[in-house]
Amino acid sequence: GYSILTDWVFVESINTVNLTDGLDGLVIMPAVLIISAFCIWAYLCCNVLFSNYLDIPYINGAGELVIYCAALAGAGLGFLWFNAYPAEVFMGDLGSLSIGAAMGTIAVIVRQEMILLIMAGVFVIETVSVMLQVTYFRYTKKKYGKGRRIFLMAPLHHHFEKKGWKETQVVVRFWIITMMLVLIGLASLKIRWWRKIFF
Numbered sequence: 376g377y378s379i380l381t382d383w384v385f386v387e388s389i390n391t392v393n394l395t396d397g398l399d400g401l402v403i404m405p406a407v408l409i410i411s412a413f414c415i416w417a418y419l420c421c422n423v424l425f426s427n428y429l430d431i432p433y434i435n436g437a438g439e440l441v442i443y444c445a446a447l448a449g450a451g452l453g454f455l456w457f458n459a460y461p462a463e464v465f466m467g468d469l470g471s472l473s474i475g476a477a478m479g480t481i482a483v484i485v486r487q488e489m490i491l492l493i494m495a496g497v498f499v500i501e502t503v504s505v506m507l508q509v510t511y512f513r514y515t516k517k518k519y520g521k522g523r524r525i526f527l528m529a530p531l532h533h534h535f536e537k538k539g540w541k542e543t544q545v546v547v548r549f550w551i552i553t554m555m556l557v558l559i560g561l562a563s564l565k566i567r568w569w570r571k572i573f574f
Contacts, residue, residue: 384488388479389472391498394505394530396471399462400455401532401546405553406474407451409494412557413481414444419564420485429564432486440481447477460543494560497553504531 396402419425421438451474457464466474475498482491492499508529516522527537535545 380488381483384483384491385476385479387499387502388482388491388495389475391495391502392475392478393468393471395498395501395532396466396468397530398532398542398546399460400458401549402466402471402474403451403455403458404546404550405495405497406478407448407455408550408553408557409478409491410444410451410481411448412494412561413478413485413487414441414448415561416485416487416490416564417441417444417481431564434485437485440484444481447474460546490560490563493563494553494557496556497549501530501532504534505529 392402392406395405416431417437417440419429420431420434421436421441423433425431426433454464454466454470458466478491478495482488504526507525511525512522526534528534532545532549536542540548
């Protein structure tokens with residue numbers, strides 16, 4: 376059961392980040408925000424007093440993740456300096472796949488896979504938009520002989536571009552949504568009854 380969940384988190388985390396990587400700065404800032412939140416989470420998980428008070432699993436040695444998360448977030452900000460529009464440096468598949476793998480690994484270690492799902496909501500929605508587009512296109516092509524689309528283009532960030540949003544507007548608005556989702560994820564630390572019902 377748990378190994379299946381772990382595998383699913385890895386695969387989804389890797390693929391969602393990779394699918395989202397299509398505009399300058401779109402992936403790296405949300406990744407930095409999520410990893411920074413997990414930095415806080417890892418610190419709380421490795422402290423017996425904090426983990427008891429917040430009713431989260433105590434994980435011996437999770438404090439080492441704080442250093443890793445801080446380094447990854449710092450490197451991400453350094454990368455963003457050159458990846459912001461107009462980008463001088465591009466992430467590519469190697470960067471997006473490794474960042475997705477890192478986020479999935481951290482979430483599994485601190486046992487907060489569902490919180491990753493919330494905080495990485497932008498990545499999840501981007502992936503769902505691709506799945507819906509492909510499924511609907513194939514279904515309508517089989518039924519009507521011509522494929523139809525739900526979105527003007529998938530992933531979702533390209534749909535908004537086709538609607539007339541500038542690239543920087545799409546990117547910054549997705550950053551804002553991620554900030555809100557990360558704050559919701561961190562707020563769940565104190566909403567214990569909510570976490571017990573759903574997680």
